[in-house]
Amino acid sequence: MRDRIETWLEAERDQLALWVPVALGFGVAAWFALAPASQWIAFLLIVVAIAFGGASLGLGSRLGRSLGWFGLLAAIGMALIWWRAERVTAPVLARPAVVQFQAEIVQVDMLAARGLVRLLLEPRDAPALPQHVRVNVRQDDAGEGLRAGAVVELRARLMPPPEAAVPGAYDFSRLAWFRGIGATGRALGPVGIVQPGAPPVLADTRQRLSAHIQARLAGGEGAIAAALATGDQGAIPEEDAEAMRRAGLSHLLSISGLHVTALVGATMLLLLRLMALSPWLALRWPLVLIAAGGGALAAIGYTLLTGAEVPTIRSCVAAILVLIGIAIGRDAITLRLVAAGAAFVLLLWPESLVGPSFQLSFAAVTAIMALVEHPRIKALLARRDEGWLRGTGRILLGLLLTGILVELALTPIAIHHFHKAGLYGALANIVAIPLTTFIVMPLEAAALLLDLVGLGAPLWWVAGQALSLLLWIAHGVAAMPGAVAALPVVPDAAFALIVAGGIWIALWRTGARWLGLAPVLIGAIWALSTHAPDILVTGDGRHLAVRTDGGYALLRPRAGDYVRDMLAESAGFEGELADLDAARGARCSRDACTIELIRGTRRWRLLATRSTYFVEPAQLRAACRDADIVVSERWLPDWCAPRWIKADRTLLAKTGGLTIDLTAGRIATVKRAGDDHPWVDPPRPKEALPVFRPSSS
Known part of the structure; x- marks a missing residue:
């Protein structure tokens, strides 16, 4: 068996280097998946043992070296993310409060579609506040002068970064930990400017460029044009953004490989054409090398202009590696390029592994490279001397194969993170990607250049028509029957x-x-085969969704859109959530609801409170005794004893949000016992909280 494995690894010797980022990612993923620190130490010991085991087989053998390197790199990945999580340690707000304070603006994000301005602040002379605070401000209260570097004074309601409301939902507390955000909230009233600030040149340029584009194109077309140029998605109307997501086209809005590649390709082509006009330059200078250098500078400048987010940096690094390969006469567009880019990102930002951006982008690129490197596909798609009709058909076939494979690769990731995925994305992208890459982006670039002399209006009109076509495709595909597949939280x-x-x-x-x-x-x-949960309870106990015959029903009829969307997505439910008051078998008052649920041969009785008003003890005792499950946002006394579980404030503080599968008798929780991840029990500011004025609510 060992000889067979050795022979197989020898045949795969060119592929072994591709497993370097996989081994690193395995260690990073294990740190996130395992909870107690003792399990992290056990994992390190196991992978180090594997490394030594590989060495004992002999470093002269492929099997020995492969095991040795895989174990060592997995240990490095685990140690790296552990060190990174400890290195970014910063205090986190202990509890919600209202406070008035001064702070320096670190970053400004315009969310025009939601009527908000999002500020990342660094409080001044406020030891009771975390080092960084994120606050949403109504546009009417923002005023002029909100820019990076300015010092402002505001009154805001702040709260600790929220954990996932139910199992499988978005966990902002983890993201906030690695970004150093210790509190989040909203401003209560206008924001005053204490000291004007001069923003960084690139940040100011990005804002002015985004505003200029939206002044040339109105509505969703202008917002998408601004997103393509600057990465600013805040002005995209929610209905357009949702249509792009459902149609599988949302990747076009995030500055990533597609945009960087288009810019680099256009820059190289333009430089080559211009320099080739001079015979003297063409005969004496390495034009390809110069064009590659110009493309690299364009990629770096574009990355900085769009905010230098991790996906853009990742794409920029990949583009520069390709340009280096072109400059030295090598084929750089291979899986080794993808592996080098993944290893680079994991070494600098290991926490990005568990985010959808990293997973979606690298899954897509890996799938494309694996397809085009296959000998049969390479032969099928190779350029040849043939008529334009057959050549066009071959290009369309390549786009279709690529689109289908990318959808197969991305669907599990989309369902895992967002609990739904577009099913017709492959077909939509066949038109949308060429439309965006070869028509919209060149038109937009040319219009911006002509705006320097005031002649860009005709091109803006054409670009607007192309963007209207893109939105028409998105809305049309999104509205098709079965356009979206929804699943509950996947294990x-x-x-x-x-x-x-x-x-x-x-x-x-x-x-x-x-x-x-x-x-x-x-x-x-x-x-x-994962069952949709029968009951979903948020971590604060205020909101509850129950699976009924017609879908899901909410405990509180006035629950906001965010709560409704989050609970529906976690349940894998496409549709409107009804009110529990109208559900069959439910009886509701101002203070509580009861409902009977039949699962198989068992009848379950649920009692949920929905007010904090006083309830007569005898009445509450009887209601608890008759219930199998009790859910409440308040603390309930010990004599409230249901037959199965009492999810009150005391229990939910330990477990976080819950999902309950009555058929299997299984309960999933947000929090895990003994979880040593630092954002679960973070350090608090040194000053006591009483310096704040608590909210009357």
Whole structure:
């Protein structure tokens, strides 16, 4: 068996380097997946043992070296993210409060579609506040002069960064930890300017460029044009953004590989054409090398202009690696390029591994590279001497194959993070990607250049028509029957099986690659067979959704859109959530609701409170005794004893949000026992909270 493995690894020797970022990512993912620090130490010991085991097999063998390096890199990945999490340690607000304070603006994000301005602030002379605070301000209260570097005074209601409301929902507390944000909230009234600030040149340029574009194109077209140029998505109307998501086109709005590639390609082509006009330059200077250098400078400038977010940096690094390959006469567009980019990001920002941006972008690029490097596909798509009709058909076939494979690669990730995925994205992208890359972006660039002399209006009109076509495609695809597949929260283990199998298939070249189909199929069947939860309870106990015959019903009829969308997505439900008052078998008053749920042969009785008003003890005792499950945002006395579970303030403080599957008798929680991740129990500011004026609510 060892000889067979050695022979197989020898045949795959060119692919072994691709597993470097996989090993690093394995260590990073294990740190996030495991809870107590003792398990992190155990993992380190195990992977180090694997490394020594590989060394004991002999470093002269492929198997020994592969095991040795994989174990060592996995240990490095675990140690790296552990060190990174400790390095960014910063105090976090202990509890909600209202406070008036002065702060310096670090970053300004315009969310015009929501009528908000989002400020990242660094409080001054306020030891009771965290080092960084994120506050939303109504546009009417923002006024003039809100820019990076300014010192402002405001009154705001602040709260600790919220954890996931229910299992599988978005966990802002983890993201905030790595970004150093210790509190979040909203301003109560106007924001006053204490000291004007001069913003960084690039930040100011980005804001002015975004405003200029939106002044030339109104509505959703102008907002999308601004997003393509500057990465500013705040002005995109929610209905357009939702249509782009449902149609599988939202990747066009995030500055990433597509945009950087288009810019670099256009820059190189323009420089080559201009320099080739001079015979003297063409005969004496390395034009390709100069054009590659110009493309690299354009990529770096574009990355800085759009805010230098991690996805853009990742794309910029990949583009520069490609340009280096072109400059030295090598084929740089390979899976090794993808592996180098992934390793670079994981070494600098290991926490990005668990975010959807990292996973979606690298899954898409890996799938494309694995496809085009396959010998049969390479032969099928190779350029040849043929008529334009057959050549165009070959290009469209390549786009269709690429789109289908990318959708297959991205769907599990989208469902895991967002609990839904567009099913017709492959077809929509066949038109949308060329439309954006070869028509919209060149038109927009040319219009901006002509605006310098006041002649850009005709091109802006044409660009607006192209963007209207893009939005028409998005809305049309989004409205098609079955356009979106929704699933409840997928178990992490099922998602891990799908990812591991997909990586195995993509990175190997021999027949052994198809062994990866087994974990993919097992994970897919597991995910598809996951039961939708019967009851979802948010971590504060205020909101509850119950699965009824017609869908899901909410405890509080006046729950906001955010709560409704979050609960519906976590349940894998596409539709409007009804009110529990109108559900069959429900009886509701101002203070509480009861409902009977039948699952199989068992009848369950749920009692949920929805006010904090006084309830007669005898009445509450009787209601608790008759219930199987009690849910409340308030503390309930010990004599409130339901037959199965009492999810009151005391329990929810330990567990966080809950999802309950009555058929399986299983409860999932947000918090895990013994969880040592630093954002679970973060340090608090040194000053006591009483310096704040608590809210009357």
